[in-house]
Amino acid sequence: KGTRVGFYSRTCPRAESIVRSIVQSHFRSNPSIAPGLLRMHFHDCFVRGCDASILIAGPSTERTALPNLNLRGFEVIDDAKTQLEAACPGVVSCADILALAARDAVVLTNGPSWQVPTGRRDGRISLASDTTALPGFTESIEAQKKKFIDRGLSVQDLVTLVGGHTIGTTACQFFSYRLYNFNTTGNGVDPSINPAFISRVQALCPKNGDGTRRIGLDNGSPNRFDTSFFTNLRNGRGILESHQKLWTDASTKALVQRLLGVRGLQALNFNVEFGRSMVKLDE
Ligand code: HEM
Numbered sequence: 001k002g003t004r005v006g007f008y009s010r011t012c013p014r015a016e017s018i019v020r021s022i023v024q025s026h027f028r029s030n031p032s033i034a035p036g037l038l039r040m041h042f043h044d045c046f047v048r049g050c051d052a053s054i055l056i057a058g059p060s061t062e063r064t065a066l067p068n069l070n071l072r073g074f075e076v077i078d079d080a081k082t083q084l085e086a087a088c089p090g091v092v093s094c095a096d097i098l099a100l101a102a103r104d105a106v107v108l109t110n111g112p113s114w115q116v117p118t119g120r121r122d123g124r125i126s127l128a129s130d131t132t133a134l135p136g137f138t139e140s141i142e143a144q145k146k147k148f149i150d151r152g153l154s155v156q157d158l159v160t161l162v163g164g165h166t167i168g169t170t171a172c173q174f175f176s177y178r179l180y181n182f183n184t185t186g187n188g189v190d191p192s193i194n195p196a197f198i199s200r201v202q203a204l205c206p207k208n209g210d211g212t213r214r215i216g217l218d219n220g221s222p223n224r225f226d227t228s229f230f231t232n233l234r235n236g237r238g239i240l241e242s243h244q245k246l247w248t249d250a251s252t253k254a255l256v257q258r259l260l261g262v263r264g265l266q267a268l269n270f271n272v273e274f275g276r277s278m279v280k281l282d283e
């Protein structure tokens with residue numbers, strides 16, 4: 001596709017450092033932009049590839065679709081674009097800014113760094129109707145796998161990238177039904193949730209409470225990029241239904257175990273794999 005590491009080394013040598021310093025300064029005043037930028041890049045790449053289609057504003061664009069309503073960090077990309085236009089007019093694409101910002105966001109939360117191939121072109125098409133390509137939080141493992149495979153990603157990429165929820169938050173509205181109206185059980189509680197965990201999350205997201213209230217997706221360390229998200233799945237403390245299901249399907253469960261370094265299985269280093277899968281996200 002013509003991207004390569006260091007695409008701007010001659011045409012805009014400070015491009016990567018400008019993006020980094022803008023992300024850093026926004027992060028200092030509002031740390032929640034780190035998960036925001038990671039998620040925005042994922043939502044960009046999953047629809048028409050990493051082409052900044054997610055940034056296009058207007059009626060019936062991707063931004064207006066349900067899965068994208070809570071995205072955050074647009075102002076960070078705008079800021080970086082403004083600075084880059086001053087430094088190197090017309091050179092750096094918005095899609096590259098977003099890809100670099102997602103990497104920098106992971107680094108700021110103590111996650112790994114990786115080299116980001118650059119040279120993406122910005123797209124001009126953005127359709128809300130295309131966002132059905134994004135995975136949903138009630139989806140089966142088969143459906144999740146299919147959506148990743150449709151984008152050239154493997155089951156291992158799926159499990160690794162979903163580990164990105166080691167940082168960030170979710171609104172109560174996306175999982176309260178697991179606590180109060182799960183319809184396959186008499187008491188309304190999703191049986192895959194650890195019983196010792198239920199009252200804690202019920203307190204965080206009260207019945208008939210404010211659905212827009214936000215809680216950590218990784219209740220162990222919501223601000224730190226680590227393997228605690230996978231530990232939660234093992235312990236029945238996954239927040240979203242689609243995430244906890246990674247522990248019920250045999251193939252995804254084995255990958256979670258490998259990412260956790262369970263003895264007897266071929267270990268996968270989450271930090272290394274995450275960087276690799278993030279690069280693949282764009283292929
Ligand atoms: C099966 C796949 C996935 C599903 C069903 C899913 C679903 C969700 C949902 C429902 C939220 C909460 C949104 C909100 O309350 O505003 C969320 C947040 C988030 N997602 Fe995903 N996601 C998936 C894959 C990914 C991947 C692959 C990444 C990154 C590589 C990612 C990164 C994030 C991050 C960082 C947040 C927190 C955002 C914030 O705090 O602002 N997600 N996801």
Ligand SMILES: [Ca+2]
Nearest residue numbers: 044047049053
């Ligand atoms: Ca896109």
Ligand SMILES: [Ca+2]
Nearest residue numbers: 166218221224
């Ligand atoms: Ca974490």
